[in-house]
Amino acid sequence: MKRILITGAAGFLGSHLCDRFIKEGYHVIAMDNLITGDLKNIEHLFKLEQFEYYHHDVTKFVHVPGKLDYILHFASPASPIDYLKIPIQTLKVGALGTHNLLGLAKEKGARVLIASTSEIYGDPLVHPQTEEYYGNVNTIGPRGVYDEAKRFQESITMAYNRFHGVETRIVRIFNTYGPRMRLNDGRVIPAFMGQALRGEDLTVFGDGSQTRSFCYVDDEVEGIYRLLMSDYDLPVNIGNPHEITIRDFAEEIIKLTGTTQKVIYKDLPQDDPMQRQPDISKAKEILGWEPKVGREEGMRKTFEYFKTLSKEDLEKTEHRDFSERNKK
Template sequence: MSEIKEKFPSESLGSRKRILITGAAGFLGSHLCDRFVKEDYHVIGMDNLITGDIANIEHLFKLENFEFYNHDVSKFVHIPGKLDYILHFASPASPIDYLKIPIQTLKVGSLGTHNLLGLARNKNARMLIASTSEVYGDPNVNPQPEEYWGNVNPVGPRGVYDEAKRFQEAITMAYHTFHGVETRIVRIFNTYGPRMRLNDGRVLPAFIGQALRGEDLTVFGDGSQTRSFCYVDDLIEGIYRLLMSDYAQPVNIGNPDEITIKQFCEEIIKLTGTTQKIVYKELPQDDPKQRRPDISKAKELLGWEPKIGRAEGLKITYEYFKSLSSEALEKIEHKDFTTFNR
């Protein structure tokens, strides 16, 4: 880490609004850093790099309106000077990660959120938390509206992530109602795009990674489970609009175009031109059978809906993965792709 030069704010910060983005070196966090730098904010990125990759944000280090703190938000968080906004995106977000580091997953959702809400209160800053469609668990309702309370197993293999996010929503709303902190809650559905990790256990990078390495593509169950995939640029736009809105209740942001895992696998085979076959394995415990957002609120309140179709987004994402070195692909073990159809 010696090559990373952390910068700290000077006393004269100018007129730029200042935003803290946690999980800044992650997939979504890095795209959010790009967006707010582009909007001429002073962006403070924070990440302990337990799952993030500094390469995702190193292009920003040369900019005077970007700084980076290598810090774990589960510990006390101090930011000098004024702060206008906080985006809390620090959390393991894939099955591979939260099964390997379950305690850290719970701590960043609970202690980390508590620390940042305290910071938001102290700085009089508006805070948006990244929740997830996983709060709905294995849903009995499809599509899932924000009013649906979910069907979650708190002690199952996914419980450390699902319950961390459900607690995160609860404490955020408590700070909003009891302390008057301005808060926003985004429930993120399956998102994809450049900077995803090939070894994070989620369905899209798993399929593409297997195709690029010439391996058979693994589908769990019979492939009838459904997912809906939102391209990252669309998601970032939705998050931006929610942050700037005056709505404090949870809002689904995702693409309602639903597809089965088997159909999606076939799309990846066609996209990549692989000749490998589909192999089926036992469905993991608590794997959601359906996942599709009801985005009525996002349409009504934010004027938002996804613009980028799956064919276009997948082509961009595939080109990104193809650009990775062959050495990087070879280092990723096959077992990393056999966890969940998330």
């Protein structure tokens, strides 16, 4: 039985990856310090012999006994509310955490896949974004702690690949959604759905003309799996190229949820990207991958999940108001 270490395993994407590799017959070693993750996402796996969990911060030395075939590094805050609240930890997990896991991969002879992000493109001047685009990032802006952590992460990964011969893979993840997203993480889908479920107006920042491209979690996991198993070691975009404005998306959520709320507008946060759309030509060519789940189907499944959450979960949701943090 092959063994895989998944960091950030109690998070949204990490937990779905745990499910996938259990299904594929792997022994899964899950690691998370729960700074943004939740054990509820993986508690259904604890009874399995081929699953084990370590409560650990990967910015500290990482040791896993026995052989390792693969490592998936998904430990990182991934939403504006999180990385504006814990900026130092965000930088450390991208730098120190990645360094520790690359060292572990070198020691074990394991292949390691690093979770990067479309945020490395910043507020892009090229549309759609290809892997060859270097980005337009404000290094000292409030979002820079996340963007630069991920850019450094890619650099050190390629250094280990070229200098130490470590087998590395880099996935650039675009907006992903689905069950197990946190309502209080500040991202647009859980924020809109949380507001709809609480009977609040939906908050759009700016005039709503900025665009996003949303990929359902099952499609994202399939793309990540195929990339890990491929022989391609340069970054690959994995996301859904179907682009929509935030204003139109808010109207879709109102229609989906059957609410009577209106859309209200607030100032756009600093350095918020105006366009986000992946060019997935490489994923199609190299991995034979493209998304299969349409937004209508994916949003319905996601809303059904959010409707199962408790009233307490809904009430403790943070609002996506970044105005004060953006002034700092």
